[in-house]
Amino acid sequence: MKRDVSLEEISDGRLYGSGDMVRTDTGGCEGCSSCCRGMGSSAVLDPMDVWRLCGALSCGFDGLLEKYLELKVTDGWVLPNLKMTGKDEACGFLNEQGRCTVHDARPGVCRLFPLGRYYSGRDFQYFVQIHECPAPKTKVKVKKWLQIPQLPRYEAYIRDWHFFLEDAAAALEGMGDAMHTKACTFVLETFYARPWDETDFYEQFAGRLREGARFMGIAAPGGEESR
Numbered sequence: 001m002k003r004d005v006s007l008e009e010i011s012d013g014r015l016y017g018s019g020d021m022v023r024t025d026t027g028g029c030e031g032c033s034s035c036c037r038g039m040g041s042s043a044v045l046d047p048m049d050v051w052r053l054c055g056a057l058s059c060g061f062d063g064l065l066e067k068y069l070e071l072k073v074t075d076g077w078v079l080p081n082l083k084m085t086g087k088d089e090a091c092g093f094l095n096e097q098g099r100c101t102v103h104d105a106r107p108g109v110c111r112l113f114p115l116g117r118y119y120s121g122r123d124f125q126y127f128v129q130i131h132e133c134p135a136p137k138t139k140v141k142v143k144k145w146l147q148i149p150q151l152p153r154y155e156a157y158i159r160d161w162h163f164f165l166e167d168a169a170a171a172l173e174g175m176g177d178a179m180h181t182k183a184c185t186f187v188l189e190t191f192y193a194r195p196w197d198e199t200d201f202y203e204q205f206a207g208r209l210r211e212g213a214r215f216m217g218i219a220a221p222g223g224e225e226s227r
Contacts, residue, residue, distance in 0.1 A: 007118060007127060015118055015125035018143040018151055022128050024114055025140035033098035035113055035133060036091040041072040043082035043091070046161055047191040047208075048154075049107035050080065051201050056105035061193045068092040071188070076169050078184045080192060082107065108158070111146050122163060124155075153202050160209055168216040186215055 007013065016022055045053075053064055061080075065071070068091075070083040082091050093102045100106055114132040117124045126142055148154045165187075172180050190208055197204070213220035 010129050010131060011116070011127040012130055015127055016115075016142055017125060018141075018146070018155065020126075020142055021139040022115065022126070022142055022145065023137045023139050024128060024133075024145050025138045032135075033090070033094055036094050036098070036100070036110075037084065038089045039082065039084055039091070040089075041070070041074070041081045043107065043109050044074050045069065045080045045082070045107050045109070046158070047196075047205060048157065048201055049109075050192050051196045052105040053102060053107070054196065055198060056102055060195060075165070076180075077165060078188055108148075111148060115142065115145070117158070119162060123159060124162070150202075157202055157205060160205075164209060164212060164218075167218045168212070171216050171218050183216065187212070190215075 007015075050061055050064065053068075054060060057063070065080070068083060069080040071078050072081055073079075074081070082093075084090060085092055091100075093100055093106075095101050100110070112126075114129045115126045116129050118127050143151050168183065168187075172183055190212060191205075194208075210220050
């Protein structure tokens, strides 16, 4: 999700790699759960998030939409985000004690917090959002904070997904509302609604990404032009 702010406004002004130390570790969250409330539609999910949650909850995408997710327009695409509910606008995965009930399968945006991603060229680096969490923090390596297996594969996937959406949006410029609606429907169906199996997610995603590149008429992963 793009934010119309400068890096200096929201961070310490530095960019980090996965092997760098960042001041994010609270030494054990005390459970205020403020980062899981009042987020509006900002907690946008990527395809791997849905794959993880569907596996953890033994349900399909429609099942997630019934209770936990909603669809909103984000950067021109119709994408799912965590739905905030109740008078305190809480994430549906929070229990009465303010703890996450799907912590092992939590979405990437939750794993990342209070870090963010800064995209430049065809890559990204991490930054620390200094105004988001009031708890005292100590330093920890980015890769340890994220707790994501096969982190290099995951980061490559995040790059591919981000730039696929960017490149597709650019290709759609000037094509009219009908084509844009068709493209949004394709992305939602291909990368979210269509069931994923329990085998290697990255291999499945690579196949769907090639399919998406062909549909959009843009460069496929690896730089080959899809027609």
